[in-house]
Amino acid sequence: MNSTIHLLNQHRTVRRFKSYPLKQDTLEELVLAGQRAATSNFAQAYTLIQVEDPEKRKILAELSGNQRHVEEAPLFLVFVADLERIWKASALQNTIPDTSYTEALILATVDTSLMAQNIMIAAESLGLGGVYVGGIRNQPQVVTSLLHLPAHTYPLFGMCLGFPDEWNDQKPRLPLPLVLKKEVYDRENELPLLQAYDAEIAVY
Numbered sequence: 696m697n698s699t700i701h702l703l704n705q706h707r708t709v710r711r712f713k714s715y716p717l718k719q720d721t722l723e724e725l726v727l728a729g730q731r732a733a734t735s736n737f738a739q740a741y742t743l744i745q746v747e748d749p750e751k752r753k754i755l756a757e758l759s760g761n762q763r764h765v766e767e768a769p770l771f772l773v774f775v776a777d778l779e780r781i782w783k784a785s786a787l788q789n790t791i792p793d794t795s796y797t798e799a800l801i802l803a804t805v806d807t808s809l810m811a812q813n814i815m816i817a818a819e820s821l822g823l824g825g826v827y828v829g830g831i832r833n834q835p836q837v838v839t840s841l842l843h844l845p846a847h848t849y850p851l852f853g854m855c856l857g858f859p860d861e862w863n864d865q866k867p868r869l870p871l872p873l874v875l876k877k878e879v880y881d882r883e884n885e886l887p888l889l890q891a892y893d894a895e896i897a898v899y
């Protein structure tokens with residue numbers, strides 16, 4: 696155990712925030728730490744949109760299924776999986792990339808998710824908390840036009856960040872034998888473990 700693992704083990708999603716704003720410098724430090732995540736093919740296939748306009752926040756909150764925190768959090772970021780930059784960079788080299796295959800979609804999605812999780816962990820290390828908002832994918836076309844996203848990009852999820860005003864209890868995770876297996880996908884004893892976990896989650 697060390698302080699990094701301790702921090703990871705303390706994680707819980709935060710959906711209620713104090714109203715203190717976050718300094719732009721702090722956000723920039725978080726994003727720089729996010730950019731240090733490993734990136735497939737060195738593609739860095741992501742762009743973040745910081746949304747401050749209250750009207751836009753209101754629309755995004757509604758689109759996400761009336762998620763109040765999208766409107767109220769001191770900071771709201773939209774994580775955009777971005778293959779457009781590869782097109783631009785390729786044009787500079789007089790080539791055209793082929794991003795039409797599923798692997799490109801996976802690449803941009805994984806890159807964006809890894810950098811987002813770096814940001815979440817870095818934020819938690821500063822005493823901040825946050826929530827991912829997959830709900831923005833309810834209507835991706837509307838989000839795309841609201842944020843003027845170009846071709847070859849797609850909104851993956853949002854993230855609210857701020858100083859926590861309310862802590863949830865930690866949500867129990869699956870038992871280790873269901874998640875960590877040796878050599879092959881061994882399915883023995885899975886059902887009793889799942890049933891026990893179900894009972895634990897029901898109490899939660």
Ligand SMILES: Cc1cc2nc3c(=O)[nH]c(=O)nc-3n(C[C@H](O)[C@H](O)[C@H](O)COP(=O)(O)O)c2cc1C
Nearest residue numbers: 706707708710762826827828829830831852863866
């Ligand atoms: C990609 C992604 C999308 C999510 N979308 C939402 C969301 O739209 N609204 C929400 O309240 N929580 C959302 N969450 C948070 C999960 O509900 C939460 O992480 C999960 O229930 C486990 O709880 P914990 O993070 O407190 O351990 C999302 C999490 C991830 C990773």
